[in-house]
Amino acid sequence: xxxxxxxxxxxxxxxxxxxxxxxxxxxxxxxxxxxxxxxxxxxxxxxxxxxxxxxxxxxxxxxxxxxxxxxxxxxxxxxxxxxxxxxxxxxxxxxxxxxxxxxxxxxxxxxxxxxxxxxxxxxxxxxxxxxxxxxxxxxxxxxxxxxxxxxxxxxxxxxxxxxxxxxxxxxxxxxxxxxxxxxxxxxxxxxxxxxxxxxxxxxxxxxxxxxxx
Numbered sequence: 110x111x112x113x114x115x116x117x118x119x120x121x122x123x124x125x126x127x128x129x130x131x132x133x134x135x136x137x138x139x140x141x142x143x144x145x146x147x148x149x150x151x152x153x154x155x156x157x158x159x160x161x162x163x164x165x166x167x168x169x170x171x172x173x174x175x176x177x178x179x180x181x182x183x184x185x186x187x188x189x190x191x192x193x194x195x196x197x198x199x200x201x202x203x204x205x206x207x208x209x210x211x212x213x214x215x216x217x218x219x220x221x222x223x224x225x226x227x228x229x230x231x232x233x234x235x236x237x238x239x240x241x242x243x244x245x246x247x248x249x250x251x252x253x254x255x256x257x258x259x260x261x262x263x264x265x266x267x268x269x270x271x272x273x274x275x276x277x278x279x280x281x282x283x284x285x286x287x288x289x290x291x292x293x294x295x296x297x298x299x300x301x302x303x304x305x306x307x308x309x310x311x312x313x314x315x316x317x318x319x320x321x322x
Contacts, residue, residue: 143248143255144241146262146278147194147225147232157235168266168273171201171220186223194223204270238277242284256285 148167174182200217225232248255263282266273 141248142231143250143258144233144236144245145258148222149225149227153227168269169201170265170269171203171218195226197222197224238280239284242281242288245281246285246288256289259285 199220199222201220202215202217227234245255245259252258259278259281263275263278266275266278
């Protein structure tokens with residue numbers, strides 16, 4: 110992957126900042142790692158043995174970080190995403206956003222995004238869905254329960270667009286809730302106080318080069 114250090118430095122702490130959003134030590138522990146999603150390059154996706162279809166675009170949200178908060182947000186994100194992620198830049202196309210030129214093409218925003226590195230030891234690739242659901246239920250870390258992360262993720266995806274639902278995520282949610290019922294637990298609602306509530310969400314994206322995994 111390209112080295113974007115010069116671009117990162119160009120952002121500095123005196124400019125507004127755009128973040129495209131979507132580790133073991135946040136929804137699990139080093140001894141009992143949790144499971145989280147990442148973005149990978151489409152070229153790598155094609156090498157995986159996975160039963161789920163690759164979507165033609167990534168749906169997500171862009172957050173505008175005011176200049177005075179850029180340094181603090183970058184510090185927090187670098188710490189949170191340090192385990193197996195690489196900083197990249199990508200064009201973001203807000204749904205219903207401003208058009209540019211006479212071809213009707215949506216105007217893009219240059220955003221920073223953390224991309225998962227398949228060569229990192231924490232990258233697992235395709236997993237057995239039932240075993241994955243069991244692992245999610247038993248994992249918990251400083252940022253909360255792994256199942257809460259999964260339930261909140263499904264809720265967030267369903268709220269982006271009619272096209273943004275992810276069959277793999279929904280399948281894992283059904284499996285986890287079924288396991289909770291079997292064990293006599295209380296089903297998670299997926300509702301909790303989220304980090305970054307004060308950030309300004311801009312919209313959805315149609316990014317052609319990476320797909321969610």
